[in-house]
Amino acid sequence: MTAPLMPKATAVWLLDNTTLTFKQIARFCELHELEIRAIADGDVAANIVGMNPITAGQLTAEEIARCEADASAILVASEPEGNVKASNRKNKKVLSPYQRKDKPAAVLYILKHYPEIIDSQICKLVGTTVPTITSLREGTHKDIAEIKPKNPTVIGLCEEKDIEKALEISRKRNEPKKKVKKTKKKTTKKKTTKKTVAKKTVAKKKTTTKKVATKKTATKKATAKKTTAKKSAVKKTTAKKSSTKKTATKKTAAKKTATKKKTTKKADSAE
Numbered sequence: 620m621t622a623p624l625m626p627k628a629t630a631v632w633l634l635d636n637t638t639l640t641f642k643q644i645a646r647f648c649e650l651h652e653l654e655i656r657a658i659a660d661g662d663v664a665a666n667i668v669g670m671n672p673i674t675a676g677q678l679t680a681e682e683i684a685r686c687e688a689d690a691s692a693i694l695v696a697s698e699p700e701g702n703v704k705a706s707n708r709k710n711k712k713v714l715s716p717y718q719r720k721d722k723p724a725a726v727l728y729i730l731k732h733y734p735e736i737i738d739s740q741i742c743k744l745v746g747t748t749v750p751t752i753t754s755l756r757e758g759t760h761k762d763i764a765e766i767k768p769k770n771p772t773v774i775g776l777c778e779e780k781d782i783e784k785a786l787e788i789s790r791k792r793n794e795p796k797k798k799v800k801k802t803k804k805k806t807t808k809k810k811t812t813k814k815t816v817a818k819k820t821v822a823k824k825k826t827t828t829k830k831v832a833t834k835k836t837a838t839k840k841a842t843a844k845k846t847t848a849k850k851s852a853v854k855k856t857t858a859k860k861s862s863t864k865k866t867a868t869k870k871t872a873a874k875k876t877a878t879k880k881k882t883t884k885k886a887d888s889a890e
Contacts, residue, residue: 623677623696625670626650627658632669634659638687639694647678647694718774722747723762725771726755732768733782737792740785744777 623629626648633644634655641659645652657663672678677696686692725745729736730752736744738752754760771777 623648623672624675627664628667628670629672629675629677630655630658631664631667632671633683635669636671637683639683640690643686643690643692643694647696718776721769721774722776723751723755723760723766724769725774725776726752727766728768728770729782730756733786735789735793736782736785737789740789744781744785745771746776 627650630644630648630650633639633647641652641655644650645655648655654663673680673683678694679697682695682697686694722745726741726747729741729744738749741747741752742749751760755763755766760766772779772782
């Protein structure tokens with residue numbers, strides 16, 4: 620339950636017009652019981668005019684009568700007043716004066732317990748401005764000596780889910796390691812591309828060397844075949860020449876023998 624719009628004025632009216640206990644009024648107005656006693660004694664809020672919570676739509680007459688009959692009962696605000704927290708979460712502009720005063724206390728609580736939350740997320744959670752956050756962080760705020768940290772979830776400014784979301788967003792923004800990882804991935808991709816290019820060039824070189832080697836072997840085989848053919852042709856020519864020489868020598872020898880026979884026959888006939 621949130622405090623009424625004018626807690627001290629409603630407390631003055633309840634003290635003057637009802638028989639509620641100090642404890643019941645203190646719980647409903649979210650004030651200390653000793654402060655309610657001081658208001659009843661006239662030491663505090665002597666000049667404040669009481670405000671009727673029934674006409675303001677904060678309480679009903681039946682609820683006041685129920686709590687007057689039972690001293691241990693707690694005042695329950697009417698439905699529009701009970702839904703102030705939900706409306707405040709959606710629209711931070713509609714806040715009670717009690718909540719507006721506690722905004723710096725909520726900011727101090729977040730700065731103390733969640734220092735990793737960035738200023739923009741604190742502004743969304745509490746509904747404050749960046750200059751007030753910086754003044755509270757540096758200790759230059761005008762009411763820094765009187766402000767005490769208060770949990771914003773207890774006050775009704777936000778929920779724990781909102782704080783967790785703000786923590787996740789601020790951690791993501793404050794993490795420089797992920798950028799390094801991205802660069803590493805890029806470098807690894809470049810390395811892999813370089814390796815693939817190098818592999819392709821090596822494969823191309825190997826294929827070219829293989830082609831050159833095959834061409835050289837083909838030329839060597841062709842030259843070897845030519846040389847063998849030339850040698851065979853030379854051998855054939857030499858064999859032919861030798862055979863012709865042999866036949867010529869045979870003919871000359873036959874001619875010589877024939878001439879010799881003729882001469883011998885002539886000599887015999889002459890005798």
